[in-house]
Amino acid sequence: MKRDDLSDLALFAAVAEHRSFTRAAARLGMSQSALSHAMKALEERLGLRLLARTTRSVGTTEAGQRLLLTLRPAFDEITQELAALGELRDRPSGLIRITAGRHAATTYLWPALRRFLPKHPDVQVEISVDAGLTDIVADRFDAGIRIGEQIGKDMIAARISPPLRSIIVGAPAYFKKHAPPRRPQDLAEHDCLNYRFATSGSLYAWEFEKSGRPMKVRVEGSLIFNDAEMIIDAALDGHGLANVFEDQVKSHLAAGRLRQVLAEWCPPYPGYYLYYPSRRQTPALKALIEAMRV
Structure with a gap:
């Protein structure tokens, strides 16, 4: 014909x-x-x-x-x-590549995927757990998950978590030898567990805020890590003060294995965002964004 x-x-x-x-x-x-x-x-x-x-x-x-x-x-x-x-x-289908830090991946991304994937059997998800600030365009990721302030202004972002709080904690054994700090400046007299960024190689400056006044403090200590779980383990063993997400140590606080200090200097802040470079998403990514949005 x-x-x-x-x-x-x-x-x-x-x-x-x-x-x-x-x-x-x-x-x-x-x-x-x-x-x-x-x-x-x-x-x-x-x-x-x-x-x-x-x-x-x-x-x-x-x-x-x-x-x-x-x-x-x-x-x-x-x-x-x-x-x-x-x-x-x-219909949502195909591969979604996502980069996220370990806390975001385990606390928010994975629980969402447990609900999402059975409903979308044609979707495949690749998760890259990376503490660095990955360039999702250069590394060909579909999306990333980071704290809101870490996301570039040219990205589109959807909030996927409630507000977060970073807190300062130490073990009772540590406080038997050291008086608790009463203000961030007192941290200069303490052994603090430092975190090194994988991407920049710099040490994280601890962030505080009180009465709308922000403050950053560069701390010193005998241990430096690039993994939050090891920082928590070191704090539990009494090796120093740790700056961690509150939900990571909730059970340790409740059991008395860790004690919080400087609470009035640690207000909550906007949580995690799933971000991506284009307003045109694949049906699979669009469905995942809607499943995770809060």
Whole structure:
């Protein structure tokens, strides 16, 4: 079958169903003369009259009616299949690559994926746990999860966690040897467990705020880590003060294994955001964003 034949057969079906060149042309978005010319060309190629034209209406000949009965279910099937393909296009599928720090990945991303993946069996997720500030565009990630203030202004972000709080904690054994600090400046007299950023190589400056006045303090200590879990273990063993997320040590605080200090200097701040570089997301990423948004 030639390409023109398939196109003209669709035009014929429209004329036959509307029983009017005028109405069919309006429906098809073409001129009446172009439609009439296409029908004459189709009839000439087939060697059969398909349409019986009168001054008031257009009907089908016997051959035209037979052809219409054949075309109608075929075009219906094509229409249904195109609709099904549209659903397939919009159905979440494919690979999503996400970079996140360990705390965000274990506390917020993984619980969300446990609910998300059974509902979307065609989606595959790759998680890169990385404490550094990864360039998601250069490293070809679809999205990243970071604290709001760490996200570039050219990114689009959706909040996925409640407010977070970083707190200062130490073990009872540590406080038997050291008086608790009463203000951030007192940390200069304490053994603090430092955290080194993997990307920049710099040490994290502990952040505080009171009465709307922010403050950063660079602390010193005998131990430096690039892993928060090891910092918590060192604090539990009495090796120094730790700056950690409150939810990471909630059970230790409740059991008395750790004690919080400088609480009035540690207000909550906006939590984690899932961020991505473009307003045009794949259906899979869009579905995940909606599943994680708070």
